[in-house]
Amino acid sequence: MRTLASFSCALLLCSVSAFGQNGLAAKPPMGWNSWNHFAGHVTDADVRSAADELVSTGMRDAGYVYVNVDDTWQGERDAQGVLHTNSRFPDMKALGDYIHSKGLKFGIYSSPGAKTCGGYAGSLGHEAQDAKMYASWGVDFLKYDLCSFQDNMNQAKAEHPNDPNAAKDLMIAAYRKMGDALKATGRPILYSLCQYGVDQPWKWGPGLGANMWRTTDDIDDSYGRMIAIGFSQAGLSKYAAPGHWNDPDMLEVGNGKMTEDEYKTHMSLWVILAAPLLAGNDLSKMSDSDKSILMNKDAIAIDQDSLGKQGDRLYESGDLDVWTKPLSGGRVAVGLFNRSWSVREVSVDLAAIGFRNGGNVRDVWEQKDMGQRKGVVTETLPKHGAALLIVSK
Incomplete structure (x- = not known):
């Protein structure tokens, strides 16, 4: 049983029709x-x-x-x-x-x-x-x-x-x-x-x-x-x-x-x-x-992407994680995560996420386009750091 000191709950609902029985939450609230x-x-x-x-x-x-x-x-x-x-x-x-x-x-x-x-x-x-x-x-x-x-x-x-x-x-x-x-x-x-x-x-x-x-x-x-x-x-x-x-x-x-x-x-x-x-x-x-x-x-x-898909882990290696989320228009969001206590390189093979011939890569946190990339994309991340990318054809 939660106490006042430890509680911090957030409540949520679902439904069986396209956007729920109440027609709400077509996108994550x-x-x-x-x-x-x-x-x-x-x-x-x-x-x-x-x-x-x-x-x-x-x-x-x-x-x-x-x-x-x-x-x-x-x-x-x-x-x-x-x-x-x-x-x-x-x-x-x-x-x-x-x-x-x-x-x-x-x-x-x-x-x-x-x-x-x-x-x-x-x-x-x-x-x-x-x-x-x-x-x-x-x-x-x-x-x-x-x-x-x-x-x-x-x-x-x-x-x-x-x-x-x-x-x-x-x-x-x-x-x-x-x-x-x-x-x-x-x-x-x-x-x-x-x-x-x-x-x-x-x-x-x-x-x-x-x-x-x-x-x-x-x-x-x-x-x-x-x-x-x-x-x-x-x-x-x-x-x-x-x-x-x-x-x-x-x-x-x-x-x-x-x-x-x-x-x-x-x-x-x-x-x-x-x-x-x-x-x-x-x-x-x-x-x-x-x-x-x-x-x-x-x-x-x-x-909030209109495709309405939740992402999932692509792979995990020790303290390094790669997660992907399908987006509308054939795009894919990629999260690169460094859970370690030191600077590490984290990579994703674009072919493994559906871009065999490469794709355009945008760095979300740097707010810049990285241009056309092919093969393996590698980011150098600080301890406990992350890179968030959007890949499109």
């Missing part, structure tokens, strides 16, 4: 979430400031449109079961209206359990009531975090010791219940499952109306944790498609505990993975480097 930086101290003013910064920095126009309030906004339920906000969020409808006035979308957070990760009121037993309330506020995104519902699952295991699927079935039913409640509101609300990859949600999430689902436990602002999560996504590409996406958790770019090269590795890997791009930093204190990474047009275009 992009935006900002309050948790990674503000955690349990976030306020209405912080969220409004984030909305302002998304506009003034150009992030909104680059595609970052969701403004998501994470855990700890909740107050108490009244005698009718209506959940009220706490003093840090005096008027959620007004907050949503403000976000919408900026040309942005409004996200909220809850749990299928009685309590959230931070110990605030969850939605257990109030799913339809809460979904209607979210719709009345103008909510566009719900992150639904497993948290205390793990207690219910453990109880199911204890009560049904001979049924290995008792806990899983209970969890799926809980996520289905909220998915149905969101659909019943008539408002398109992107549904994000945050349950840490428990029981492989990529296999059953689409049937619940989910647009994205967490594939891993929580990320933090460290290189070791980031690469452990990112490289663990190998083999999951077949489960991602327009309308439903694998979610390796939010971005830590700009939170200050990784180097510029490590943050470039973070962004490179996430865009190759066609991951939702949810910034988690203080947008009012971004460095030029933070902005250049988060708003690199070529990197974002890889993530």
Whole structure:
């Protein structure tokens, strides 16, 4: 069970029609979430400031449109079961209206359990009531975090010791219940499952109306944790498609505990993975480097490519990795990664990725065209560094 101190979940949904049952998330969602930086101290003013910064920095126009309030906004339920906000969020409808006035979308957070990760009121037993309330506020995104519902699952295991699927079935039913409640509101609300990859949600999430689902436990602002999560996504590409996406958790770019090269590795890997791009930093204190990474047009275009394919590992050799992602127009994105503690050369054979006669190569982070290349392309990378290339015929 996650604690307030360790939690940093991002919820996602999927669906069975072309772009999901709710018609959303044709491309991986992009935006900002309050948790990674503000955690349990976030306020209405912080969220409004984030909305302002998304506009003034150009992030909104680059595609970052969701403004998501994470855990700890909740107050108490009244005698009718209506959940009220706490003093840090005096008027959620007004907050949503403000976000919408900026040309942005409004996200909220809850749990299928009685309590959230931070110990605030969850939605257990109030799913339809809460979904209607979210719709009345103008909510566009719900992150639904497993948290205390793990207690219910453990109880199911204890009560049904001979049924290995008792806990899983209970969890799926809980996520289905909220998915149905969101659909019943008539408002398109992107549904994000945050349950840490428990029981492989990529296999059953689409049937619940989910647009994205967490594939891993929580990320933090460290290189070791980031690469452990990112490289663990190998083999999951077949489960991602327009309308439903694998979610390796939010971005830590700009939170200050990784180097510029490590943050470039973070962004490179996430865009190759066609991951939702949810910034988690203080947008009012971004460095030029933070902005250049988060708003690199070529990197974002890889993530948002209309083909809707997630990339996967081409090969691994010790501390060196090569990943590729198919792009529209017969192009291929290539990520070269050096996980070692020294400068290393990392190579890709263009013939091995479909360019037997060579191709035009663009370096995303250097923002330059490398011209026509044939055979093996080699990049010299710093420790924990990455190169991100786009190859076209």
